[in-house]
Amino acid sequence: MGADTKRFSAKGTLALYPSYVGMGLFLAWTVGNSFVLNFEGTAAIEHARTVDLLCAMGTNVLALFVIACRSNEIGSLLARRPVPLAAAACASLGSALMVLAGVLPGEALAVIAAGSCLRGVGSALLFMLWSELFSSLPIKQTSICYSAAYLISVLLEAGMRSIDANVTLVLECFLPLASAILMGIPLAGHAPDGGEGEREPARAWAFPYRPLALTMAYTFAAFFFHSAISSEAGGFSWVGGGAVSALCLAASLLFVKRFDASKLQNVALPLMIAGILLWVLLGNEAGSAVMMLTDAGNIAFRIFILVMICNICYRYQVPALWLFAIVRMAMLVAEAAGVGTGMALAANRDATSDLAVEGFAFALVLVLATVSAFATNAGRNLADTSWHIVPRESGRTSRADQLAQVMGGYEMLVWRCAKVARLYGLTHREEEVLGCLTKGMTKTQVQEDLCISEGTARTHIQHVYKKLGVHSREEMIDIVEQVE
Numbered sequence: 001m002g003a004d005t006k007r008f009s010a011k012g013t014l015a016l017y018p019s020y021v022g023m024g025l026f027l028a029w030t031v032g033n034s035f036v037l038n039f040e041g042t043a044a045i046e047h048a049r050t051v052d053l054l055c056a057m058g059t060n061v062l063a064l065f066v067i068a069c070r071s072n073e074i075g076s077l078l079a080r081r082p083v084p085l086a087a088a089a090c091a092s093l094g095s096a097l098m099v100l101a102g103v104l105p106g107e108a109l110a111v112i113a114a115g116s117c118l119r120g121v122g123s124a125l126l127f128m129l130w131s132e133l134f135s136s137l138p139i140k141q142t143s144i145c146y147s148a149a150y151l152i153s154v155l156l157e158a159g160m161r162s163i164d165a166n167v168t169l170v171l172e173c174f175l176p177l178a179s180a181i182l183m184g185i186p187l188a189g190h191a192p193d194g195g196e197g198e199r200e201p202a203r204a205w206a207f208p209y210r211p212l213a214l215t216m217a218y219t220f221a222a223f224f225f226h227s228a229i230s231s232e233a234g235g236f237s238w239v240g241g242g243a244v245s246a247l248c249l250a251a252s253l254l255f256v257k258r259f260d261a262s263k264l265q266n267v268a269l270p271l272m273i274a275g276i277l278l279w280v281l282l283g284n285e286a287g288s289a290v291m292m293l294t295d296a297g298n299i300a301f302r303i304f305i306l307v308m309i310c311n312i313c314y315r316y317q318v319p320a321l322w323l324f325a326i327v328r329m330a331m332l333v334a335e336a337a338g339v340g341t342g343m344a345l346a347a348n349r350d351a352t353s354d355l356a357v358e359g360f361a362f363a364l365v366l367v368l369a370t371v372s373a374f375a376t377n378a379g380r381n382l383a384d385t386s387w388h389i390v391p392r393e394s395g396r397t398s399r400a401d402q403l404a405q406v407m408g409g410y411e412m413l414v415w416r417c418a419k420v421a422r423l424y425g426l427t428h429r430e431e432e433v434l435g436c437l438t439k440g441m442t443k444t445q446v447q448e449d450l451c452i453s454e455g456t457a458r459t460h461i462q463h464v465y466k467k468l469g470v471h472s473r474e475e476m477i478d479i480v481e482q483v484e
Contacts, residue, residue: 064329092174
């Protein structure tokens with residue numbers, strides 16, 4: 001995260017209202033590509049969908065890959081004021097070219113390819129800009145932002161389905177520009193450093209396997225059904241996603257102190273599995289219900305994963321551009337795999353045995369359940385964990401051994417406790433308590449050393465034990481001493 005976005009978090013929640021709408025417009029635009037491809041002129045172009053998929057996906061992934069690899073050099077996209085406007089211009093021009101390809105004479109496929117490439121670049125940049133903006137917010141505000149944005153996008157998508165096709169196409173071309181304009185409102189009044197100035201030394205971070213496994217499994221399942229089930233059945237799939245995002249928004253607003261966005265995974269998993277099992281039992285006859293369930297599960301999961309990643313960036317200072325770019329690439333790859341698999345099954349459904357289909361469905365359920373259990377880390381609260389995304393050590397000698405050569409015993413203890421705190425999601429006070437306990441202090445000594453009450457000391461000790469998953473001081477000390 002750049003310094004510019006850090007200052008944004010102090011502006012208050014009033015400036016966030018345009019962000020809900022702006023992110024919602026962007027999300028609706030990404031879904032609205034189907035309206036463009038269904039336009040009478042564009043739909044008549046042979047291989048238009050294939051070219052669009054390959055070009056848009058390829059340029060999107062390429063742009064994200066460059067951002068992930070160059071995140072340290074880029075510093076902050078938001079601090080570079082021309083970037084939002086350039087991203088919106090690419091996205092809008094790309095949509096316009098795809099519409100015009102169906103009415104202009106000449107090489108229609110070349111125009112489609114050019115428009116798709118522009119859309120891919122614009123989509124990658126806009127997603128990263130919004131992600132960087134939201135990653136500068138505390139988890140409670142982020143939960144409100146994403147749930148409101150998804151609700152707005154679902155309602156806007158439903159509205160675009162019901163109005164005149166020509167009006168829909170015009171809206172699709174201008175949504176990115178509107179999104180970029182609304183992005184500028186909460187950023188107004190800043191004095192961005194343009195990515196220049198003093199920065200913290202660049203770090204290499206452990207690869208985010210857990211969020212990637214979750215993201216790919218859920219995204220594959222959702223887009224598999226979007227392509228395997230007839231488009232007529234998916235007409236009301238937005239109802240499921242709208243209901244989930246509305247409930248999440250209501251819970252975020254009404255139960256600010258108690259609502260935990262990490263629990264959304266407990267909603268996403270049963271919804272997705274219920275949709276898969278219903279499809280196995282009733283097939284495409286229950287297509288509408290299957291689409292609503294899987295879409296609801298997908299939206300619940302997306303809000304969950306985005307909020308959690310924002311929380312990791314906010315609390316542990318993980319670079320937002322690096323982490324979001326990797327997760328977004330995983331989404332796109334899984335989306336392409338899901339669409340391809342679904343289309344293949346739909347085209348060969350008559351030749352595919354029911355046993356094979358059922359086996360594939362149950363394998364999908366098993367994968368979803370397995371990656372969910374793997375990522376939840378034995379039931380720990382994900383709002384208090386970095387998902388093991390920690391600074392990566394380099395060289396043959398461990399960081400602990402290198403520091404031991406220049407640090408005394410007390411300094412090494414402080415360093416080890418700090419690393420355990422980052423790994424297990426301990427608060428600053430809990431980190432101090434961990435250090436006291438590791439030094440052999442009793443509860444009374446902890447109370448006196450930190451100038452806290454007996455009840456507060458007892459509560460912090462209980463939290464440390466719970467987050468580390470230990471039941472004795474010896475087990476806790478073992479964890480600290482094993483830090484490398």
